[in-house]
Amino acid sequence: MRVLVTGGAGFIGSHVVDRLLVEGHRVSVVDDLSTGALHNLDRARALGFAEADLHALDIASEAAGEAIRSARPEVVVHLAAQPSVAVSMRDPLLDAHSNVTGLLRVLTAARDAGSRKVVFASSGGTIYGEPDPSTLPLTESAPLAPRSFYGLSKKYGAECVRLFAEEYGLDQVSLALGNVYGPRQNPQGEAGVIAIFAQRLLAGRDCVVFGDGLNTRDYVYVDDVADAFVRALDRGSGLINVGTGVETSVLDVHAALAREAGTVSAPVHEPALAGEVRRISLGVGRAADALGWRPATPLADGVPEVVAWLREAGRG
Numbered sequence: 244m245r246v247l248v249t250g251g252a253g254f255i256g257s258h259v260v261d262r263l264l265v266e267g268h269r270v271s272v273v274d275d276l277s278t279g280a281l282h283n284l285d286r287a288r289a290l291g292f293a294e295a296d297l298h299a300l301d302i303a304s305e306a307a308g309e310a311i312r313s314a315r316p317e318v319v320v321h322l323a324a325q326p327s328v329a330v331s332m333r334d335p336l337l338d339a340h341s342n343v344t345g346l347l348r349v350l351t352a353a354r355d356a357g358s359r360k361v362v363f364a365s366s367g368g369t370i371y372g373e374p375d376p377s378t379l380p381l382t383e384s385a386p387l388a389p390r391s392f393y394g395l396s397k398k399y400g401a402e403c404v405r406l407f408a409e410e411y412g413l414d415q416v417s418l419a420l421g422n423v424y425g426p427r428q429n430p431q432g433e434a435g436v437i438a439i440f441a442q443r444l445l446a447g448r449d450c451v452v453f454g455d456g457l458n459t460r461d462y463v464y465v466d467d468v469a470d471a472f473v474r475a476l477d478r479g480s481g482l483i484n485v486g487t488g489v490e491t492s493v494l495d496v497h498a499a500l501a502r503e504a505g506t507v508s509a510p511v512h513e514p515a516l517a518g519e520v521r522r523i524s525l526g527v528g529r530a531a532d533a534l535g536w537r538p539a540t541p542l543a544d545g546v547p548e549v550v551a552w553l554r555e556a557g558r559g
C-alpha cells in the first residue's frame with residue numbers, strides 16, 4: 244500500500260515509518276524537520292527508504308499539498324504538528340499554523356489525491372481536559388473540554404477529519420494518544436517528561452517537577468503506538484484511545500528512572516504550568532474491539548529501553 248506519513252522524521256512518526264516499511268508498504272514522508280531529525284530515519288534508510296521519499300516541507304504550504312497530491316497515497320497518516328502544550332499556551336498562533344492550517348492543507352490534499360483513509364494523531368492526554376477522577380480511565384464518550392490551545396487543536400483535528408470524511412467519502416480514524424515515550428523522543432524538547440528526566444538523571448543533573456508531582460499521566464510505549472497506527476490503516480473509525488488505562492504520577496516516573504539510571508536524587512519543584520491537567524488515564528476497550536490492539540509494554544519494561552537508548556546514543 245502507498246502510505247504518506249506527515250511528521251515521519253519525528254519521534255512517533257519515524258517508528259510508524261519503520262513499522263510500515265517492515266510490513267512492505269511504500270512510504271513517503273512530509274516533514275519540515277522543525278522538531279524532527281534526519282537521524283530518526285536511519286533505520287528506515289536501512290529498510291529501503293530513499294532521500295527522494297522525504298519532502299522537507301511545511302505542511303501548511305501549497306508545496307506540501309502538491310507533494311501529497313503527487314504521491315497519491317492510499318492512506319495519509321497525519322502526525323506532523325506543533326507537539327507542545329506549553330508552546331501552544333505561549334504562542335497559540337504558532338500552534339494553529341501547523342495544527343489547524345497545516346491539518347487543513349493535509350486533509351484537502353488527501354481528498355484531492357483520492358486517498359482512501361486519513362489516520363490522525365489526536366491527543367487523549369489533552370482533548371478531554373480535566374476529567375472527573377471517578378470516570379478514569381476515560382472512554383471515548385467522555386466530554387471533550389481541552390484546557391490548552393494544543394488540546395483544542397487536537398479536538399478540532401479529530402472533528403475536522405470526521406467532517407472531511409462525511410463530506411468527501413474518505414475513511415478516517417483519530418487515535419487519541421496517551422503520553423507516548425520511548426527511544427528517539429527528543430530529551431531537549433518541551434514535551435516528553437520521560438526522555439527529559441532520563442537524560443538529566445544520566446548526566447547527574449536535577450529534574451524539575453512542575454507542581455507537586457502528584458499529577459498523573461497515561462504513559463504508552465512508542466512501539467505499541469506505532470503498532471496501533473499500522474493497524475488503523477484498514478481498521479477502526481472515529482475517535483479511539485491509545486493508552487494503557489494506567490495512571491502514573493510524575494514523581495513515580497522520576498523514581499523509576501532514577502532507579503534505572505542508578506542515581507539517588509530528589510526532583511526540584513517549580514510552579515505548575517498553565518494548560519496541564521491534573522489526572523488522566525485512557526480506557527482502551529475500543530482500541531481492543533476496533534483495532535485488535537492492546538498495550539504490550541508496561542512502564543517497567545519501557546523505562547529501561549529509554550535509558551539504554553540514551554546511553555547508546557551518548558546522550559546520557
Ligand SMILES: NC(=O)c1ccc[n+]([C@@H]2O[C@H](COP(=O)([O-])OP(=O)(O)OC[C@H]3O[C@@H](n4cnc5c(N)ncnc54)[C@H](O)[C@@H]3O)[C@@H](O)[C@H]2O)c1
Pocket residue numbers: 249250251252253254255256273274275276277278279280300301302303321322323324325326340341345364365366367368419420421422423424
Ligand atoms: N508524544 C506524545 O506523547 C504525543 C501524545 C499525543 C499526541 N501526539 C501527537 O503525535 C504527533 C507526533 O508527535 P511526536 O511526539 O512524535 O513529536 P515530534 O515533534 O517528534 O514529531 C512531530 C513531527 O512533525 C514535524 N512537523 C512539525 N510541524 C510541522 C510542519 N508545520 N510541517 C511539516 N512537519 C512538521 C516535526 O519536524 C516532527 O518531525 C503529533 O501530532 C503530536 O501532537 C504526541
